[in-house]
């Protein structure tokens with residue numbers, strides 16, 4: 140599904156990703172762990188098409204096609220979803236208007252008619268239930284005045300609305316209390332299907348008790364320095380990153 | 387409204403077959419053509435009787451036609467009696483592509499304890515220059531809310547002078563201006579607090595594209611006796627290009643010591659983080675930018691108290707921002 144080959148990316152003169160190789164197959168859950176500043180958020184932004192980063196070499200193939208030239212909206216339509224580490228507040232744009240516009244763009248790309256207001260609201264309510272979100276949030280400005288946990292739930296709600304093939308969840312667990320963590324993780328698990336894949340970025344083992352990864356990668360200084368099964372997360376939890384970095 | 391110094395024109399302007407469909411049920415329309423009330427050519431003077439609280443909205447549609455002079459000066463007045471409530475929609479349009487210059491004086495006076503709501507829609511063509519001077523007098527316990535929507539026009543200037551003459555008078559002034567090409571718009575507000583316990587607020591927001599120019603100059607003048615004044619002012623501008631220019635000039639002259647006053651101004655561009663967030667959900671760049679602009683404009687549109695009129699204005703604003711404008715879909719006649 141996703142095939143990243145020797146990806147280098149920089150911001151200005153500064154190289155941040157220094158040769159990433161990663162393959163994700165349908166149905167898989169990957170975890171990417173690593174200390175702060177390793178490049179985890181950079182990798183997810185680059186995958187989503189943020190143009191503040193320049194890809195200097197390497198390839199990203201998604202379902203067999205090179206996506207480096209695609210705009211963020213085209214990547215979304217292709218089925219890539221990024222759950223933001225820091226979701227953006229957009230005063231004046233309501234959640235409902237935001238999602239209706241997005242869902243209808245996805246439908247348009249599939250040759251489907253836009254959903255009418257009633258049909259849309261019905262789906263929206265169903266999906267809000269997945270993350271136990273109060274329906275009153277739909278008429279509020281996107282993420283405006285939402286608590287940290289509510290913002291992260293809103294990310295998973297958007298993921299539920301857009302039904303991506305590949306979801307990249309950037310520290311969706313950070314800043315969550317145990318309840319919110321359970322709700323978010325349950326949401327992610329409910330949305331799991333044999334034909335979609337998830338990349339969970341985290342630096343705590345905690346989330347991986349709920350969302351069990353098939354493969355764990357350690358990203359450090361712009362490179363993946365170790366890849367193993369889910370036991371690697373436990374080991375990192377016990378021993379930290381030093382043995383990997385220095386070893 | 388029992389004064390008989392004006393007439394209601396038929397809701398269709400016969401010469402041009404113009405039929406405005408902006409207003410809703412319960413709206414009466416009156417045409418002022420080239421400065422004179424249709425049918426009489428007399429200047430417009432409207433009086434709401436004491437205690438008049440009808441729900442009716444009066445829409446005054448001012449139009450310029452090619453039969454009028456190139457340069458025109460006109461006057462009109464609106465007075466609201468004690469304890470009355472009034473709602474007005476004031477529109478100005480041009481029905482021909484001539485290079486018009488319109489100079490208007492508009493007197494608005496609110497007697498004690500009256501309450502008035504006015505929405506102004508300025509929609510003229512690119513060769514039209516329109517200079518409006520508003521003289522607004524608000525007496526004790528009276529309140530006025532005004533929303534200026536400057537949607538289109540070559541050179542539009544609103545000179546708004548408000549006197550708060552009497553305790554507890556209140557004035558809520560709001561403006562949205564959308565300019566592109568070489569359009570120019572100027573809002574000049576002078577808010578005079580002459581008596582204690584009065585309230586005023588000014589919220590003006592502008593979206594500037596291409597090489598357009600906008601200026602806002604807002605004076606809050608608090609006289610020595612006007613203790614317990616509350617006066618607020620905000621001006622925010624969204625610049626879509628490097629060529630667009632904005633001049634924002636707040637002025638505070640405060641001669642009383644127990645007052646609450648504030649002002650703020652920002653000139654910004656579309657936020658890149660918001661844009662990426664919207665696009666990452668599949669919304670194309672142009673649509674995402676449109677959403678951002680609509681969001682920016684909404685705070686002003688939200689001040690329109692009639693929900694139905696608000697909806698119309700929200701959709702007109704969207705069309706304007708999409709560049710579909712110069713023609714409002716609700717008219718059978720090109721507005722500008």
Ligand SMILES: Nc1ncnc2c1ncn2[C@@H]1O[C@H](COP(=O)(O)OP(=O)(O)O)[C@@H](O)[C@H]1O
Nearest residue numbers: 150155173174175176177178179180181182191
């Ligand atoms: N916009 C930016 N400008 C400059 N440096 C940046 C920017 N974004 C990220 N970086 C740098 O790139 C490195 C990786 O950051 P990031 O991808 O956020 O790491 P992580 O998500 O693993 O904590 C850090 O050294 C960070 O300071």
Ligand SMILES: [Mg+2]
Nearest residue numbers: 179180224310
């Ligand atoms: Mg990060």
